[in-house]
Every structure is written in C-alpha cells, then in structure tokens.
Amino acid sequence: MTSQNIKKYLRTLGRNPEYTDLFNQVTQLNKMQQMLTTSTVIPIHLNKHCQLGQITRGRLTLLAENASVAAKLKHISPSILQKIQNLGWEITAIKILVQKPGHTSSTAISHPAKTFHLKKTKISNAGIECLNRLTLTLPDSELKNSIQRLLKNHA
The missing domain is CATH 3.30.300 (GMP Synthetase; Chain A, domain 3)
Incomplete structure (x- = not known):
C-alpha cells in the first residue's frame, strides 16, 4: 500500500x-x-x-x-x-x-x-554454590524449578 x-x-x-x-x-x-x-x-x-x-x-x-x-x-x-x-x-x-x-x-x-x-546479572561462585545447596533442601516446587532454571541459564 x-x-x-x-x-x-x-x-x-x-x-x-x-x-x-x-x-x-x-x-x-x-x-x-x-x-x-x-x-x-x-x-x-x-x-x-x-x-x-x-x-x-x-x-x-x-x-x-x-x-x-x-x-x-x-x-x-x-x-x-x-x-x-x-x-x-x-x-x-x-x-x-x-x-x-x-x-x-x-x-x-x-x-x-x-x-x-539490559544488564545481565552475574552471580558469584559463592552465590551459585549457595543456590545449589538450597535446591537440594527444597521439595519439588515452583521455587525449586525457578532456581534451577536460573542456575542453568547462568552457566
């Protein structure tokens, strides 16, 4: 047109x-x-x-x-x-x-x-380690899935 x-x-x-x-x-x-x-x-x-x-x-x-x-x-x-x-x-x-x-x-x-x-946030090695330990203690939930996705995307 x-x-x-x-x-x-x-x-x-x-x-x-x-x-x-x-x-x-x-x-x-x-x-x-x-x-x-x-x-x-x-x-x-x-x-x-x-x-x-x-x-x-x-x-x-x-x-x-x-x-x-x-x-x-x-x-x-x-x-x-x-x-x-x-x-x-x-x-x-x-x-x-x-x-x-x-x-x-x-x-x-x-x-x-x-x-x-947009800035991509960086997670320190200590932060990644703490989040990994946290996911081990959490029951299967949306929170646990979200943290795992965060860690996967950050890698």
Missing part, C-alpha cells in the same frame, strides 16, 4: 465517528510529544531518558528510564506542570512511572528515540 493510499485510508477512518476519539487522542499525543522534544519543559539531560505516556482526563503520564530519572522528574514535576500549562495545555497533573524493560526477552529495548540495554 502506498503512502498516499495509507493517508487516504487514515483520513477516511478519521471521519468515522467510532474512531474520532482515538484520532483526537493520537493527534494530541503527537502535539504533546513535539512540544516536549522542542521545548525546555523537561531539562535536556532528563528528556532523553524519559518518554511520553498517555494523557487521560488531564493527567499526563511520563515514563522514566529508571528510578533515578523518575525521582528527578517527580522532584521537578510542579515546574514541568506549570510550564506545560503556560503553553496552553489543559494538564492538571503529572504521573511519573518507571518503565519496565523486562517485558522482552532481548537485551535491548528499542523506542523510536532511544534504546535501553
């Missing part, structure tokens, strides 16, 4: 009353994303470590890359909210969440603006 056909299809779909709210929300999110990336609402050093979430009932959700970024965003959220309101947005609250990068099995999570790399 060519880009012209896609645009025509989306315009037609956008006129359908069932999809009007969805298209309005997408348009609003695109405008908000553009505003956040081109302005100094969020400091540059934090902006590259967060992304826009949803806007629901006047509440803007920001997704932080990690807990440290989330804490900094929460600390300056009153300032962010004020700047957004000064730009004419009807946002009444900001919700900040830490992204959960473990939802994928790969070691890199891609987003249009950034890629998150």
Whole structure:
C-alpha cells in the first residue's frame, strides 16, 4: 500500500465517528510529544531518558528510564506542570512511572528515540554454590524449578 493510499485510508477512518476519539487522542499525543522534544519543559539531560505516556482526563503520564530519572522528574514535576500549562495545555497533573524493560526477552529495548540495554546479572561462585545447596533442601516446587532454571541459564 502506498503512502498516499495509507493517508487516504487514515483520513477516511478519521471521519468515522467510532474512531474520532482515538484520532483526537493520537493527534494530541503527537502535539504533546513535539512540544516536549522542542521545548525546555523537561531539562535536556532528563528528556532523553524519559518518554511520553498517555494523557487521560488531564493527567499526563511520563515514563522514566529508571528510578533515578523518575525521582528527578517527580522532584521537578510542579515546574514541568506549570510550564506545560503556560503553553496552553489543559494538564492538571503529572504521573511519573518507571518503565519496565523486562517485558522482552532481548537485551535491548528499542523506542523510536532511544534504546535501553539490559544488564545481565552475574552471580558469584559463592552465590551459585549457595543456590545449589538450597535446591537440594527444597521439595519439588515452583521455587525449586525457578532456581534451577536460573542456575542453568547462568552457566
């Protein structure tokens, strides 16, 4: 399907009353994303470590890359909210969440603006030995199976 056909299809779909709210929300999110990336609402050093979430009932959700970024965003959220309101947005609250990068099995999570790399944890030899001894004392259970899988994957 060519880009012209896609645009025509989306315009037609956008006129359908069932999809009007969805298209309005997408348009609003695109405008908000553009505003956040081109302005100094969020400091540059934090902006590259967060992304826009949803806007629901006047509440803007920001997704932080990690807990440290989330804490900094929460600390300056009153300032962010004020700047957004000064730009004419009807946002009444900001919700900040830490992204959960473990939802994928790969070691890199891609987003249009950034890629998150997951660190593979290392277990010391003493830790492996302790976990092996623990599995010997456990009855057959999900815990025992999980520890055995952990040890197998770590090897």
